[in-house]
Amino acid sequence: MSETTHLRPAAHFTARDTWLNDPNGLILHKGVYHLFFQHNPNGQSWGDIGWGHATSTDLIRWEEQPPAIPATSHEMAFSGSVVWDRFNTSGLGSGPEGSLVAVFTSACNDTHPTHPGLQVQSIAVSDDDGATWRRHDGNPVLDRGSKDFRDPKVFRHEPSGRWVMVAVEAADRQVVIHSSANLIDWRFESAFGPAGQPDVLWECPDLVEVPVEGGGTRWVLLLSINPGGFAGGSGMVYFVGDFDGHTFVADPPEPHVLDFGPDCYAAVSFSGTPRATILGWFSNWAYALEAPTWPWRSAMTLARTVSLVHTDDGLRLRAVPVADELPGAVTRATATLGVDEEIVVWTGDDDRASRVVIRREADGSLVVDRGEADPSGVHEGFHATPPIPLPNRPVEVDLIVDAGLIELYLDGGLVTVSMQTFPVPGPVRVERGEPAHQVETRRPMPT
Ligand code: FRU
16 A cells, blocks of 8 residues: 555644554643554554554654553553652652653453453553653552443642542443542542433543633533544533532533534543643544555644633633644635635645535534545545534634644634545645635745
C-alpha cells in the first residue's frame, strides 16, 4: 500500500505508522506537553495495546517518542492518566522533584497469573520526566473483581489534600470515585449513574473544575458513550454539577452533548495547564478501523480550552482551539452564517472534487454533510449529522480544515463539530452557497 500523504494532517497528531485511539496521560510538565495514547506498535488496527507517547511545546507540532508502557503477554495497558507526584507521596519516586505516575487499566487476558479476565488499575513511574517508565511491583493497585472497570483519570484535590480517581464500570453506566493519599492504596468514595441513555457503554470519564465566565467555578463530568453519540456511533456528553471531594452531584440529571460531530471521543483534560484544556480522539468506533489512511490510522482533535457560560438554557461549555497560529497547510476561515445559508468546503480542483456542506436549515439548526467527501464509502450511514440546535439568528463560524479533518466552532464555541472526511487530493476552497464566493480566509501562517 502506498502512503496516503494527502490525508496526513499538519496540526492534528497522528502516529507515524501505526494505529492509535484514546489520548492518555495528558499533562503539561516542565514546559512540555505530553500526549500518551492507545497504541498498537505492531500494526494499523486495534490490538497489542499499550501506551504510545508524543511531546510538544505548542500543542500543534508533535514529536513521537518511543512507546511508554507496552502490553505484556498477560495484559494490555488501556486508557488512563498521568500526574506529577511532586512530593513523592507514593514513595516510589527517586530524585528531589518527585516522579510522574501513570495510572492505567491492566486489561488482563486469561493467562494472567492473578487476575485472569479482569480489568484492574495499575501504576507505572517515570523518574526522567516521562521518557521511560517502570511498572510498580505491587500492581494492581485497585481491583473490583470486574471485567469492565477501566479508564482511571486521577487529579489532585487540594481542599482534601488527596488524590481522586474517576473511572468507569463501563457496562453498568457508572462512574466510580476513589481517593488515595499515596496513589497506591485507594478507598471507595461514591458512584455516579446510571444516567442518560440505556444500553450504551460509559468510557473515559474526567471530572474537571471549569471556570464560569463571570466568576466562580463548577465541576464538569466528561463522559464518552458508545454507541449513542449525537451523530451516531460513539460520542461524548457532559454533566455540570458539584464535587466536594467525595461525591459528584449533577445539576440536571440529563447530560448535554459535548461535540455534535461524529468524530470526537475519549476527550479528557490535561493535568498541569493553567486553563482547563481538553483533547480527544478524532474518530468513531462505528468505522474507525475502516479509515483508508496509510501507514497510520486515526488522529487526535486539536487541544481546546473550555469554560462555562450562562445561557438561557443553563450553564454550557464553550470550547476554543488553544492554538491561534496554525501551519500554512491548514485552512482556517471565519464567517457569519445566517439561517438558510450554507458554506461548502471543496477539496480538489476538477469535477471529482470532494465537498462537505455546512447548511443552516429554516429553523436555524445546522446540518453538516460529508456524503460527497467519502469516495471509499467508509462513513456509509454516518454522512449527515442530525439537525444541530442553534439559536435562530446568524452565528459566527470558525472553520478549520486539515487534510480532511474538519473542526467547526460555532456561536463562540458553544457548539463544536468534529468531522473527519477522506477527500481526494487537491487544494481546499471554502465557499458560501451559490453563486460561489470565497469566505474570508485567514492569511496562512508560514510553516
Ligand atoms: C475507549 C476505550 C477505553 C479503553 C480503550 C482500549 O475508546 O474502549 O474504554 O480503555 O479504548 O483501547
